[in-house]
Structures are given as C-alpha cells and as structure tokens.
Amino acid sequence: MLSRMTNKNNVEKQFEILRTLVAIAIALSIAFIIILLISDNPINALASFVIGPLTTTRRLGNIVEALIPLLFTGTAVSLIFSANQTNLAVEGAFFIGGVGASFMATQLNLPPGIHLVVALIVAGIIGALACGIPAILYIKFDARPVVSSLMVNYVCLYLGLAVINHVIRDPAAGFLASFKFNKTAVLPKIIKGTNVHFGIFLGIIIVILGYLYLYKYKKGYEIRMVGKNVDFAKYSGINVNSVLMSAQLLGGFIAGMGGAVEVLGMYNRFQYQKLTGHGFDGILVGIIAKNNPKLVPLTALFLAYIRVGADVMSRVSDIPIELVSIIQAIIIMFVVAERFLYKLKHKKIVSLSRNEINEKEEIVNG
Amino acid sequence: MDNLLKAIFSAEFVYSIIRVTTPLLFAGLAALIANKGGVLHIAYEGIMVTAAFCGVVGSAYSQSLLVGLLSGLAGGLLISFLLGYFSLILRADRTLTGIALNTFASGGTVFMLYVLTNDKGLSTSLNSLTFPIVNIPIIKNIPILGTALSGHNVLTYVSFICVFLVFVVLYKTPFGLRIRTVGENEDAASSVGVKVIRVKFITLLISGAIASLGGVYMSMGYLSWFARDMIAGRGFMGIAAQNLGGEPLSTMIAALFFGLANALSNVLQTLNIPAEFVQVIPYVATLIGLAAYSGSMKRNKINKKS
Structure with a gap:
C-alpha cells in the first residue's frame, strides 16, 4: 500500500520535473526560431546568447x-x-x-x-x-x-x-x-x-x-x-x-x-x-x-x-533584450498548465496501477 | 489655490475627465463581463498594450483606419485566446498566466517595435492614423455643456455606448443569461446542458475585444503614437473599477471617479504640487475603495447569516 503511494507520488514528481524541462525547451526553441527568422546573422546571435555569458570574467560576474x-x-x-x-x-x-x-x-x-x-x-x-x-x-x-x-x-x-x-x-x-x-x-x-x-x-x-x-x-x-x-x-x-x-x-x-x-x-x-x-x-x-x-x-x-x-x-x-520577456512568459505558462503533458502522465499512472494489480493477483493466485 | 479652483470648475476639466476615463471604462467593462462569467483575470494590461501596438502598426502600413482597428482587435484577441487556451483547456492558474501574458505583451511589443522601426521607445517614425473627433450636432452649440461633452474622440462615445451594450448583452439576451449562470454556479449550468468551457471562452473573447478597444484608443486617440508600456496600469485600474462598481452603470461611475483622480493629478502637476503625491491618488483611492466595498460586502454576508 505504502509502496504504491510512493510510486504514484514519484510519477507525479517526475512529471513535474519533466513538464518544467519541456517548458524550458519549448521556450528556448521558440526563442531560437525567432532569432533565426529575424536576425541578419543568426549564428552569431545564437552563439552570443548561448555561450556569450561564459566568455569573460566580467560576464560571469554579471550572471552572479x-x-x-x-x-x-x-x-x-x-x-x-x-x-x-x-x-x-x-x-x-x-x-x-x-x-x-x-x-x-x-x-x-x-x-x-x-x-x-x-x-x-x-x-x-x-x-x-x-x-x-x-x-x-x-x-x-x-x-x-x-x-x-x-x-x-x-x-x-x-x-x-x-x-x-x-x-x-x-x-x-x-x-x-x-x-x-x-x-x-x-x-x-x-x-x-x-x-x-x-x-x-x-x-x-x-x-x-x-x-x-x-x-x-x-x-x-x-x-x-x-x-x-x-x-x-x-x-x-x-x-x-x-x-x-x-x-x-x-x-x-x-x-x-x-x-x-x-x-x-x-x-x-x-x-x-x-x-x-x-x-x-x-x-x-x-x-x-x-x-x-x-x-x-x-x-x-x-x-x-x-x-x-x-x-x-x-x-x-x-536582437533586442526584450526576447527574455517572451522566453519567461512561455516558461511560466507551460509550467503552470496543469493539463500540459497530462495524457502522458495519465498513461504512466494507469500502466503502473495495472502492474500492481497483476502483481497482487499473482500473489493471490500463487 | 485660486488657480486650482478655476482649473477644476471648468468645462475643460470635465472634458479632460471624460478623456482620461475612456480607457479605464473600456477596461472596467471588459473586467465586468469577465467577472460575471467567472473568468476575471489580470491580463487586460497585456491585451490593451498589444491592441495599442497592433492598431498603430496596422493603420501605418495600410493607411486605413478600419485595418488599424481590426488589427488592434486581432492583437488583443490573440492574447485573450492564449489566456483562454491555457487557463481553460490546459487548466493553468489564471492569475499566473495573466502575469505571464502581461510580461509577454510588454516585451513582445517592444521587441516588434524595435524590429520594425529600430526604436525601443516610441512609434513616431510610423505614420499611423488616429480616430476622428466627433462633434455632437446640437449639444456642441450649448456653451458649457458643448465644451465638456462634444468634440471627443469617436471611441470615447463608443466606450459610453458600451456601458449600455454590456448591460443589454448581460441582462436582456439568452447568451448573457448563460454567461451569468456559468459565473454564478458552473456545476448547475453544466447540469442543465450549458457547455461551460465554451461559454467561458466566448466570454473571455468578448471581454478581450472590449479591452482591445481601450488599447486602440490609447495609441490612436488619446495619443497618436505607441509608446512602450503606455497602458501604465490602466488595465489594473479597470479591474478595480469593476470591483467597486459590480454592474455596468456603477462600473462607469467608478471609472469616472478614477478618471477624476487622474485628471486632478494632471492639473495639480501644472501647479507645482509634488507630482508623486498627486500621481499616487488614484491608486490610494482604489485601495480605500476596495477596502470599503469588500468590507461592506462582508458585513452584508454576516448580517444575512445572523
């Protein structure tokens, strides 16, 4: 009984993490697409966005x-x-x-x-x-x-x-x-x-x-x-x-x-x-x-x-710095969207419960 | 002091109250209809700023007022649609989604403004249009009344007509009844076959369209350009007006009260009274109003119980 509860809790937790990561991935992908569409030199823009902060001590300081x-x-x-x-x-x-x-x-x-x-x-x-x-x-x-x-x-x-x-x-x-x-x-x-x-x-x-x-x-x-x-x-x-x-x-x-x-x-x-x-x-x-x-x-x-x-x-x-607001907004919206990836989570919980029922039946029958 | 009194007791002052009330009234009515349908949110700020921006861009590139209006509406409706999709279909928290959409709209409009004009502050390099001023035939010739009531932007008159329209839609049409039923008790509504999600979604879109008119007014009437974050809390004030009013007519009165505070702050600023103390008036007034209104509601509830 206890293990089943923790299993389900684990699934919930895993999906919380998954949803957050997917939200971040979606937001960054949209940002990259915007950069590709708008910038005259997208490779340069992307590179400065992704690894720019790591290139000098000053910028590393800026992060902190x-x-x-x-x-x-x-x-x-x-x-x-x-x-x-x-x-x-x-x-x-x-x-x-x-x-x-x-x-x-x-x-x-x-x-x-x-x-x-x-x-x-x-x-x-x-x-x-x-x-x-x-x-x-x-x-x-x-x-x-x-x-x-x-x-x-x-x-x-x-x-x-x-x-x-x-x-x-x-x-x-x-x-x-x-x-x-x-x-x-x-x-x-x-x-x-x-x-x-x-x-x-x-x-x-x-x-x-x-x-x-x-x-x-x-x-x-x-x-x-x-x-x-x-x-x-x-x-x-x-x-x-x-x-x-x-x-x-x-x-x-x-x-x-x-x-x-x-x-x-x-x-x-x-x-x-x-x-x-x-x-x-x-x-x-x-x-x-x-x-x-x-x-x-x-x-x-x-x-x-x-x-x-x-x-x-x-x-x-x-590319203006306001791109950050767009990224932020997309992340918040997907993270707080309860039903986002809900079907996947639902399936996972159903299959978990099925396994448990099967196991129980085996114990009873065996 | 004498100057102050002269400035306040004048037809021009009444004119300016009506002028600054317009966006608050649009926002207030938008919030009202959403509240009646149980979908009150805080994204009006984002809806209005997007509508203001899209209106300017649409009218500048087409040189047509109609296209400007329609693109403004489309921009505002896009934000409303995103809000509806995330909060109703994906069950996201409405307030947090609202914060996100406000951030999105504030950043997104500046982003697009920069991409289109290489300017992050103002849209003055775009040759956008404004809505016309309307003179009311007979009233404009009456001395004081004419100055105060005639010669406003067409959208100002639309905003006051909307008070009546919102009342009719809410209380005299079958769909209004459905909106109110869903807002009061969605379980009961769904038990008699009302499609709750659909009604809520449509309510959000209607409310978004009204708010968009307020946004379009800001950039194509109140001012003749788009400026970053030009809504400056007017969407929030609209929510407060709705909160104080509760019904179309009383929401209008509340919006006029906030308009009065705003207009007063404009006048006092020209008279060398520290601007900050005057600018803060509408917000303090809202806080006091919220406390007074909610407090009286609470007392009523207690009285009913006992």
Whole structure:
C-alpha cells in the first residue's frame, strides 16, 4: 500500500520535473526560431546568447550580479505563494526597500557594519509593510490580494520617488538620483574585475533560512497547510489569519531587504525611476522552483543566465533584450498548465496501477 | 489655490475627465463581463498594450483606419485566446498566466517595435492614423455643456455606448443569461446542458475585444503614437473599477471617479504640487475603495447569516 503511494507520488514528481524541462525547451526553441527568422546573422546571435555569458570574467560576474536579487525575491515569493496568496506586492516591496535603505545610507552616520545592518533591517520593515497591506485588506475586508497588491506596487513607486526626489535628491548628480551612499553602508565587492558583492552570501543565507523555515519548522508547515487546504487547516486548530499575515510579512521583509542589498551592493546612489521588475522575476523563480526555496538558487541562476545571454546578444547583434520577456512568459505558462503533458502522465499512472494489480493477483493466485 | 479652483470648475476639466476615463471604462467593462462569467483575470494590461501596438502598426502600413482597428482587435484577441487556451483547456492558474501574458505583451511589443522601426521607445517614425473627433450636432452649440461633452474622440462615445451594450448583452439576451449562470454556479449550468468551457471562452473573447478597444484608443486617440508600456496600469485600474462598481452603470461611475483622480493629478502637476503625491491618488483611492466595498460586502454576508 505504502509502496504504491510512493510510486504514484514519484510519477507525479517526475512529471513535474519533466513538464518544467519541456517548458524550458519549448521556450528556448521558440526563442531560437525567432532569432533565426529575424536576425541578419543568426549564428552569431545564437552563439552570443548561448555561450556569450561564459566568455569573460566580467560576464560571469554579471550572471552572479543578476542572480543576487533573485535569491531574495524568489525566496520571498516562495513564502507568500506557499500560503496560496497571490500577493504581487513583492515588486513594490523590493523598490521601496531600496528607497528606505538609500535614505538610511545617505542620512545616517554610523560605524561600518552597523550602518549596513540598520539599513537592511529598515528596508526589510518597509518591505514587510508593503506586503502587509494587501494581507490586511484580505483578512479584514476580504479584498482579493491580486488587485490590491498591484495598487500597492504603484503606491510604493510614487511614494519612493517622492522621497528620492524631494528628500535625498542630489542636485549635483545631473539626473534623478539620491546623494552618494556613505561608505559605511555599502556592501563590499568581493571579486576583482566584476561587481559581485557581499550580497551573494546574504542571499544564500536567506535561501537557507527560508528553506528551513518553510520545510523544517512548525510555522512553515502551517503556512503550507493553509496554502494547500484552508478549511482543513482551520479545523486542525490553526489560526489561519495569523499564518497568512506572518507568511506575507516575512516575504515582504525579505523582498525589501533584497531591494536594499541590490542598491547598496551594485550602485553608489539610488537611481531607479520606475519599478524594477525584480519582484515579477521573483514570481517566475518561485513558480519554477515550486515555491521551494531549495530550488530557488538553481532557477534564479537559469534566469540570470538567459538575462545575461540576451544582454550580450543585444549588444553584438540585432536582437533586442526584450526576447527574455517572451522566453519567461512561455516558461511560466507551460509550467503552470496543469493539463500540459497530462495524457502522458495519465498513461504512466494507469500502466503502473495495472502492474500492481497483476502483481497482487499473482500473489493471490500463487 | 485660486488657480486650482478655476482649473477644476471648468468645462475643460470635465472634458479632460471624460478623456482620461475612456480607457479605464473600456477596461472596467471588459473586467465586468469577465467577472460575471467567472473568468476575471489580470491580463487586460497585456491585451490593451498589444491592441495599442497592433492598431498603430496596422493603420501605418495600410493607411486605413478600419485595418488599424481590426488589427488592434486581432492583437488583443490573440492574447485573450492564449489566456483562454491555457487557463481553460490546459487548466493553468489564471492569475499566473495573466502575469505571464502581461510580461509577454510588454516585451513582445517592444521587441516588434524595435524590429520594425529600430526604436525601443516610441512609434513616431510610423505614420499611423488616429480616430476622428466627433462633434455632437446640437449639444456642441450649448456653451458649457458643448465644451465638456462634444468634440471627443469617436471611441470615447463608443466606450459610453458600451456601458449600455454590456448591460443589454448581460441582462436582456439568452447568451448573457448563460454567461451569468456559468459565473454564478458552473456545476448547475453544466447540469442543465450549458457547455461551460465554451461559454467561458466566448466570454473571455468578448471581454478581450472590449479591452482591445481601450488599447486602440490609447495609441490612436488619446495619443497618436505607441509608446512602450503606455497602458501604465490602466488595465489594473479597470479591474478595480469593476470591483467597486459590480454592474455596468456603477462600473462607469467608478471609472469616472478614477478618471477624476487622474485628471486632478494632471492639473495639480501644472501647479507645482509634488507630482508623486498627486500621481499616487488614484491608486490610494482604489485601495480605500476596495477596502470599503469588500468590507461592506462582508458585513452584508454576516448580517444575512445572523
């Protein structure tokens, strides 16, 4: 009985993996076809897309730089989506977290290290507030988080820009940007010749903590149970509202901190003028990782790689970097399509069950 | 302050409210009909941006307004079709598919714009057409009313006519009844022989066509060119308007309210009030509206139970 259950679970799992791989293969094939159709020099474009990122230290560094923020937003999305809350405010939390950290980094004078920690924590708290608003609206007023969180993203954008523009804007910068960050608050670079910074370690720590929390602690188990079956969770005595709240506050905290790590690690002033898209990228990472932080580094690395590949390609050929959006969209759609490859899976399960019945009959007859 | 009052209490201000409301109203009605059919989604942003782009390209290459309109509709319907195929046939999560399609449309339009014009921002190098302005015969001669209500883009009038049309389709036709039945209880609908998936699919396409008109208006009426990500959250605001309104007429009122906030932010910006605080008004208003509306629904439910 037990072995049959695990067998079926195995088939399910295998097909999840297969479906993800097929989705990626379809998306990349479509991308290649587009390149072949549009480019004047498709071989060159393809080569720069596929192996371009590996050719220089600088580009290898670019991959890691692109990876770092995705570790944060990917883990944040895993936490929130595990509770089955479609709260998209991770995007706004990332942005406003970066603003909060910039404020701290330009306005405070603290010893090195402590300054950075303060900036990260403040950014995290602001991010938690951003993701908390849709959570409260849902818990108190029953407003679906999808719409409210999209609105929160725009609120974060404009309030953040207001702070940059009217509080910490550096008129000498020549463009809309904050004052330069104090040296005590920035994340040190760790590899010469690249912009890879200390944030990579923080990101890895966050991924590990996120995994332990979701899969090894009671609280995380409660989050996943609420996500799978709210009624069952309620009847088992779980305080659903508090679980929903804590999942989203934690996710927001991590996303806000991610925004801080990104601006303090990569730049010397805050210079975004619009939402950065890191939150929505985090959603892609979370979806492919099946909301399991353990898989976040791998999927984030994949996304970072095709980003850098497309960037290299857009510089040496006539294919614009927006190709990445198309690839991303196709992957998400096939990964979340439950019925995609369903027949194949169905057949496999049927044949497995048949074998089991036959075996049983042999035992009975024999 | 005096300037502000003068700017607000004028026929021109009412005119600008109606002008900025148009895309929100199209999006709101599209969301409304989808919600009634139980297929509310968040891909309006993508549908509208695709329609805006295809409309510009179609009209520029054919120099025909009709071809522009049809290609805009075709673009929007393509996104709706993909949404329908993936969410209804392949059972993908509708919200996540919506996010994917928005990403797809935002990137895809810029990609194609670059391929066609070597420009990633604007379509100004394409000689695209715009829909004509319509002057209403008698009203245009009435002093204040004429300035406010006459001389709008033809699609603006279409959007307000759509309020009536959506009402008729939903409440006065057999197909509207089917849409609402499927939306309210699809098991009951399927038990009496309604083909649920087909009705849902058609609802999605109708809703997509209405949203496409909003997209086409943006690039061929509101502005006379396509700009990257030019929808800028209007599709989302349409969903919010639908959420506040719930019925065609009240959705229109909600859309007008958002239009008012938008128009106000345009006026205040010219008066040196920090733009960000004004730009944020519509979104905050939506959040408050969502809380108030959903909250009142929740209270009603509780009252009914007790």
